[in-house]
Amino acid sequence: MMDETSSYPVPAYVGDAAVGDAGASWREPPHNIEAEQALLGAIFQSNRAYERVSEFLMAEHFANALHGRIFESCGKLIEQGHLATPVTLKAYLENDPLMKEAGGVAYLAELANAVVTVVNAEDYGRQIHDFAMRRQLIDLGTGMVNDAFEVEFDHTAMDQIESAEQRLYDLATTGKQEGGFQDFRMALHTAVKMAEAAHKREGQLAGVPTDLMDLDKKLGGxxxxxxxxxxxxxxxxxxxxxxxxxxxxxxxxxxxxxxxxxxxxxxxxxxxxxxxxxxxxxxxxxxxxxxxxxxxxxxxxxxxxxxxxxxxxxxxxxxxxxxxxxxxxxxxxxxxxxxxxxxxxxxxxxxxxxxxxxxxxxxxxxxxxxxxxxxxxxxxxxxxxxxxxxxxxxxxxxxxxxxxxxxxxxxxxxxxxxxxxxxxxxxxxMFVYREQYYLERAEPSRRPDEGEDKFMERYADWQKRCEKAHNVGEVIVAKQRHGPIGGVKLYFDGNFTKFGNLMNHDHGDDDDYE
CATH class of the missing domain: 3.40.50.300 (P-loop containing nucleotide triphosphate hydrolases)
Known part of the structure; x- marks a missing residue:
């Protein structure tokens, strides 16, 4: 059997005490070699055990590097429609240096014989994954301490905090953002649920409401x-x-x-x-x-x-x-x-x-x-x-x-x-446009060659346009991937810089699609 302590030792603290210093105390990172052996043995007995853990478990999660390679080789065989057993794996791993250190391909037979039950395969996988996350946390914490000791003027402490937060978030969401194909039936189910929620909602919107009725109608939230x-x-x-x-x-x-x-x-x-x-x-x-x-x-x-x-x-x-x-x-x-x-x-x-x-x-x-x-x-x-x-x-x-x-x-x-x-x-x-702003700055003045009647006509027309544009703002939806484009009129109170619904207005929209 393999040496069950083969993993990455991490110092309990870092800083002035570098790796190898006499003053540094050592602790083994969390790992469970027996669980890794039991999971691989369960996979050999029933390849369905691999399907139960393959969604969240990867080769690098194994503390023992050889176990990770065996798990990865099992995955390749199963994905190709072959059985993963000690016999089928022999050709892939017999020349592997780590396999030779473990005693050769006979180690595969030992794994197969050591398993007690296939039922606990997922539990083994969860524990292996949990310990892997803990080891990554230790590495992340060690890196944070070492980075904090390195003082650089263009890399402030706040930059390091944001970087550490991002790495922590990435670790917390490992496996959640990897994507992959989704059955169209599931996508349809999600779309129908979203439509049902919009239908039941008071405003009948699929998205977040703006509480501006005409804008919500145009965008659907x-x-x-x-x-x-x-x-x-x-x-x-x-x-x-x-x-x-x-x-x-x-x-x-x-x-x-x-x-x-x-x-x-x-x-x-x-x-x-x-x-x-x-x-x-x-x-x-x-x-x-x-x-x-x-x-x-x-x-x-x-x-x-x-x-x-x-x-x-x-x-x-x-x-x-x-x-x-x-x-x-x-x-x-x-x-x-x-x-x-x-x-x-x-x-x-x-x-x-x-x-x-x-x-x-x-x-x-x-x-x-x-x-x-x-x-x-x-x-x-x-x-x-x-x-x-x-x-x-x-x-x-x-x-x-x-x-x-x-x-x-x-x-x-x-x-x-x-x-x-x-x-x-x-x-x-979307564009925000207020005609009132431009009209107020374009008050007509009398031209040298313009008669009084003509000027008063122009001035009256300007006043009429100002009255019509008073307290009116417009949102122009110039592009929308999944809906109509066009203008939406809103109420705008310049005293409080406040937008609201424009009641009792008469305006038409040209509903065009991109």
Missing amino acids: LHPSDLLILAGRPSMGKTALATCIAFNAAKLYREHIDESGNRQVLDGAKVAFFSLEMSAEQLATRLLAQEAEISSHKIRTGELSNDDFTRMVTVAQELSVLPLFIDDTPALSISAVRTRCRRLARQQGLGLIVVDYLQLLSGGPGFGESRVQEVSAITRGLKAIAKELNVPVMALSQLSRAVEQREDKRPQLSDLRESGSIEQDADVV
């Missing part, structure tokens, strides 16, 4: 795994609309906990809001002003009446229980966003991510002066986060100045900065 781009020129209200959607989703959040303790989201979402432009306090003040309908300027300067202050405190208490989480760290990298979202999803749950705004993110080192490549990496990273966590990701984006050069100021897809990558990776592209 914000769908899981979608990357949505919300773009516009400065002062159009991008952040106001994003905060409105985030607030509404958090306000509508409802969940059901069954007898087993499993949580089922019935409506709304828990929201992560990355505010790279505004501080958390500024964002909170804006939300407070919107809901209390008090000017944010008055809140900041303290010019509040007693009634205003009382209303503000009442609203603040109501808002304090919302599942809305704000991160205002500036110049975040896409990897840091991924790490923090994973952590929040694990600790609190997560249903919607909002990034304000895309161009303020960093793609990480290695892009040099190529901003286009960096933005491409950022949009790909945001789409990957949406798919991995199965939540909608809404990223705000600036538009180029080309809009200002045209007579028609309505945005187009070509106005997106670095538009190629953003437009390509996004599932939905």
Whole structure:
């Protein structure tokens, strides 16, 4: 039989005491050679035992390297439709150096004879996997300690913490993100369940509701795994609309906990809001002003009446229980966003991510002066986060100045900065447009060669257009992979930078498909 202590010894502590120092104490990492032998013997007796463990167990999980090779060889034979037995494995392993050390192919027969029962095969596999995870935790902890001793100016302690968190998350989700083929019947079942949930839901939406009725009707809510781009020129209200959607989703959040303790989201979402432009306090003040309908300027300067202050405190208490989480760290990298979202999803749950705004993110080192490549990496990273966590990701984006050069100021897809990558990776592209903003800055003046009557006619027409555009914002859905495109009118209150539903309006949408 093999030496049952053949594994990787790890020091109990590292640092000044290097490997081999007399002062270092040693502990063997957790492993169970007997369980490994019993599992392999069970596989030899019945190859179905391999099927029970192959979904989560891999060759590298075995503490004994030879056992890992035997397990891998069994898998190859079974996948080819052959039986995996000591006889069929002989040709593959008889010249293996580790097999020779163990006593040759006779060791395979010993494994087959040592098994007691096939029933416990999965239990053996689970324990082997658990011990492998523990050994990786030890390696990860050792690496963290050694990294902390290495002081580098371009690699701060916070960078090391984020890196360690990401490695821990990757370890925790080993096997969960590897993918593979899914039976179409199961995919159909999932689609029908999603449609059933939407049918039963009060708003009849498949995705996260924005509580803006016409926008929800156009989009069907914000769908899981979608990357949505919300773009516009400065002062159009991008952040106001994003905060409105985030607030509404958090306000509508409802969940059901069954007898087993499993949580089922019935409506709304828990929201992560990355505010790279505004501080958390500024964002909170804006939300407070919107809901209390008090000017944010008055809140900041303290010019509040007693009634205003009382209303503000009442609203603040109501808002304090919302599942809305704000991160205002500036110049975040896409990897840091991924790490923090994973952590929040694990600790609190997560249903919607909002990034304000895309161009303020960093793609990480290695892009040099190529901003286009960096933005491409950022949009790909945001789409990957949406798919991995199965939540909608809404990223705000600036538009180029080309809009200002045209007579028609309505945005187009070509106005997106670095538009190629953003437009390509996004599932939905929306533009915020307020005609009122441009009309107010285009008050007509009398031309030198223009008569009084002609000027008054133009001025009256301008006034009429201003009245029609007053307190009206528009969301232009320019791209949607799974639904119609077109414009949606919303109410916009400039005093509180607040979007809402536009009641009793008459407008038509051109429902086109991509």
